[in-house]
Amino acid sequence: MDKKFEPLFEKVTLPNKVELRNRFVLAPLTHISSNDDGTISDVEIDHIEKRSKDVGLAISAASNVNDLGKAFPGQPSVAHDSQLDGLKRLAKAMKRNGAKAIVQIHHGGAQSMPYLTPNGDVVAPSPITLQGDEKHSPSYEKEEHHAREITQEEIEHTIKAFGEATRRVIEAGFDGVEIHGANHYLIQQFVSPYYNRRDDEWGENKLKFPLEIVDEVVNTVKTHADENFIVGYRFSPEEPETPGITMEITEELVKHLIEKPLDFLHVSLMNVHAKTREGKYQGEERIKLLHEWIDGRMPLVGIGSIFTAEDALEAIETKNIDLIALGREILLDHNFINKIQNGKADEIMSEFDPYRKDNHDLPPNLWEQFNKGLYSLPRTDGK
Template sequence: MNKKFQPLFEKLTLPNKVVLENRFVLAPLTHVSSNDDGTISDEEVVYMEQRSKDVGLAISAASNVTDIGKAFPGQPSVAHDSDLEGLKRLAKAMKKNGAKAVVQIHHGGAQALPNLTPNGDVAAPSPISMKSFGEQEEHHAREITVEEIESTIKDFGEATRRVIEAGFDGVEIHGANHYLIHQFVSPYYNRRNDEWGEDRLKFASLVVDEVTETVKKYGNKDFIVGYRFSPEEAESPGISMEITETLIKHLIEKPLDYLHVSLFDIHSKTREGKYEGQERIDLLHQWIDGRMPLIGIGSIFTAEQALDGIESTNAELIALGRGILLDHNFVSKIKEGNEDQIISEFDPDDENKHHLPEKLWAQFNQKFYPLPRKDEK
């Protein structure tokens, strides 16, 4: 290995004293490849084992905690005890080569898809109409009731219990990307006049409490709990960096083991407000103040970009998304000194189809996600 890449392979100890073998994280990637009922498919197990084999921390695709929260075709489920058999297979595959395996627990909220939810029902903090994953027409989301809010918080706890029973090493609470927890924080999505609107952090806070209490009851001190968030949104009035500052300073008082920022570009800058023009990840580090590790992510396709993600931002961990989808040997090639052989562009003629599940490869081929492409030079 080229010595300059050594920082990427240093061990990291989480607040709960669990040691990660290196600084690489498999990002939670939507693979649209679970069975239609949300149970784990054979193809999914192979794919997740390949992508988990070399990282220190592997995070599964967003997994719905209740049927009404399903936001993707082929989304894995942690909503039922009947999901456990497949989840156990997935945990074993993800942990096979030493990675700590974490399930991202998720509720789509307004972005849940009516064609995937019972009776086409979609609920959000406040009524809203919008397009979501792959939709051509808008769908409507009704206002979630107080009783349903309280039940949904418990659903996150029950999902955590199942993750523990399945043998995973942790959960990541999905509070990012305009899904339900994010929606409650956002003044754009949450326009309620009750206690859930007056304190927009309340829902997120109680979900974290429910999850951590469930871990105390069913898990052990080694079980990892992380939280993912989006620091700023384009909608107006939306989540600003000032709101995120309040959120972060609240979350670092919780018994969490890491925070995970959702960014398209790791060097992205604040859009507006008093922090306009400052790199978001720099601000986040200031606010976290060393209390827990921060996972950075955003357009990492080469070894040099991964190294820069650690060194120039001081992110303790670096998540690989589209980069590790294009090349599941991304990390091992760096470790073996073959970083110049990393596949960093999508090739529609690749004979192995980048070792992707068929439906995910089709999405890449149809340009569903932006990424470097060999056929566009």
């Protein structure tokens, strides 16, 4: 290995004293390959095992905590005890080569798709109408769908569902969970003034819902797991909607989260060096701000447009993030980390080749989405 890449392979110790073998994280990647009932498929296990083998921390695809939260076809589920057998197989596969394996627990909220939920029912903090998510829909449907306001009772049941999902993850043998509070899904929707226009306690205090979920998950861990179980939280720092989540709102969220017994925070970005859009922090790198606010309390995971070994090194050398998550790149080349370790960084595949299905070793459904250009990434055909 080229000596300059050694910082990428430094060990990282989490607040709960669990040690990660390097700074690489497998990002929670949508693969649309689980069985229709949310159980784990053979294709999915093979796909995730290949991409878990060299990272320090591996995060599974977003897994819905109840049936109302299903946001895309082929989504894995942690909503029922009947799904435990497949989850146990997935845990073993992800951990087989030494990675710490965690499940991202998720609820789609307004982004859930009516054709995937019971009776076509979709809920959100407040009533809202959205376009279909053609990125995840196999029919690329563009029809609008409506989300009704979630009731107080349903809010409480949903919080409990995140706890029950955590219990199943523990029983399946995983090393932890990541709470999915990003990407316009339900938890983020409660934080957002665009989605959350409620006039009750859940609207007046928009951080109440995510923080109660964190407490529920932490209490479940205390009851059912040991001190080595990892709990992380993922968030999106800004929204394009008006009025949406701003960096000022995220600053408040982060300052509450670092007071919780969490083991890492994970910022969702398309580019790890992205800058703040507006407000008093306009033009400043989001990662730098987040690093300052976290103040060393727990590791920060960064992600976004890391396609080469040099990209990964540059991100770590900023000293603003502790762990670097690989998303689109590890889909293109699951040997990304191994090639760096073995002095073959120049052999990393960083472009999608639509004429070579054998190049990327993707599940068939995911390969088709790549081929149709539904993901922003470098391509050999320039499209």
